[in-house]
Amino acid sequence: MKKIFFCTYMCLAFNTLFSQNPEDILTNLNFPTSLTIIGDDLYFSQIDGSINKIDITESNPNISSVATGFSTILALANDGSSLYITENGAGEISSYNLNDSSSSTLINNLSDPRGLGVYQNKLYYAEWLNGTISEINISSPSSPNTIISSSLGYTPILINGSKLYYSSHFENNISVIDLAQPNPVPSVVVSVPSNLFGLAMIGDELFFSQESGKVSKIDVTENSPAIEDVITDLGSNNPYGMVSSGDDLYVALSTTGKIIRYSTNNNLSTTEFESTDNVLVYPNPVNNKLIIESSDTISKVIVINQIGQRVITSNTSEINLSTLENGFYMLIIHNEFGSITKKIFKN
Structure with missing residues (x-):
């Protein structure tokens, strides 16, 4: 007996485990927008211009304040020792040194800066109003180089190895270039049904958050990848920034003030x-x-x-x-x- x-009892527990995925790890936030990971620390920005962090290994993580006073942060990136921040309201990209807590402006007079990524001491960023993706040398950021130009507004950027994935709000597709090539040529990876806000990679699977309230994925090794929805019914304009750590996907749900975790290893x-x-x-x-x-x-x-x-x-x-x-x-x-x-x- x-x-x-x-x-x-344990079968019921297993069923409950599946139904609890994804799980809330933070609630009652002030419109969280962007995420980045360094080790076990998840950094996140809020609409008030603050940056905070939590330890993702803790079951009930405490929020630690990192920095405040930035202007409408829509993207975060890091190189392990510094954070890079798009200040959308000020039209600037700033850096924040995690070792000495100093900050500086890398480049200004930008037209609605959005996505960010780091590759080999270069920072890549998208400008919504210019329809461009450009690169600057982090050590000497005074001379940006435009690598993609269009009349359309680019938003999320993801750099995985030497591959830079990006999406336009109006083209409704995800494209990729190889930054290791001297003159990289864009190629379309997949067409998507709605505007995108975030990109993240786990293994060969590319995850993307959609304006329609979904998080979906594709296998980038496939020639004609099929789109699979993995999280649904999150609400319009809700899933924003995303980042991965191991088998876990973290998603900022801006309008509901949450950050959720979705385990891809079920x-x-x-x-x-x-x-x-x-x-x-x-x-x-x-x-x-x-x-x-x-x-x-x-x-x-x-x-x-x-x-x-x-x-x-x-x-x-x-x-x-x-x-x-x-x-x-x-x-x-x-x-x-x-x-x-x-x-x-x-x-």
């Missing part, structure tokens, strides 16, 4: 590991410290509670569960080949 109850099967017997989790039941042993290197462990919320994210094989309430939990254990799940009970 106990075994039947346990199996039924395959909880054990086939990716050589054998589930290669992974040992003990003690189980557990009081405080949980130990994971595996013949493969563990890259990440996610602890999910009974209502599908991520309560702990760790990259170590020893996890402190002392702060969790008693009850059943699921572990999603990742390595370079894939992931498996394990069930545990916390005493």
Whole structure:
């Protein structure tokens, strides 16, 4: 009887896990617009010109103030030590040094600057009213070079490796150029049904947020990629900036003042590991410290509670569960080949 109850209970928990995706990680924000990731820190801007950050490994992250006083931020980018900021209201792009908290204007007199990206000490930016995408040298930003020119307004930019993906609000397509080429030629990747606000990449999948209230994706390795909707019913003009970290996609929902997290790794099967017997989790039941042993290197462990919320994210094989309430939990254990799940009970 106990075994039947346990199996039924855990099946319900698995179903709840799926229904909880995506999940709110921040609420009650002031029109969040753009996102960027450095390590475990998610930086986000709000319409009031402020930049804040959270630690995405925390189950209930605290918001830390980074900087204030900017003018209508619509895009953020980083090179690991500095943030780059489009000040749409001022027609400027600024830099903010995270080491000494100093800021400076890189370039001004821009026509409605929007998308941003960094590649090999160069900053790429889109101007909506000019219909251009240009590059500047971060060390000497006085001489911009226009690489794409059109009469249409470009908004999101995503740089993945040497590839720069971009979209126009009026062309309704996503195009790409290779920045490693001396004279890059644009090519259309896919036509899209509505205007886009954000782009993000996970593996070979390109995600994009649409004005129609959807987040969709394509496989960029396909010649004629099919569009698959992954998040729907977010509301008109709602999903704005996006960024990825590992298997997770973060989306700013501007009009509802939220940032959500969508896990793209919903395959909880054990086939990716050589054998589930290669992974040992003990003690189980557990009081405080949980130990994971595996013949493969563990890259990440996610602890999910009974209502599908991520309560702990760790990259170590020893996890402190002392702060969790008693009850059943699921572990999603990742390595370079894939992931498996394990069930545990916390005493």
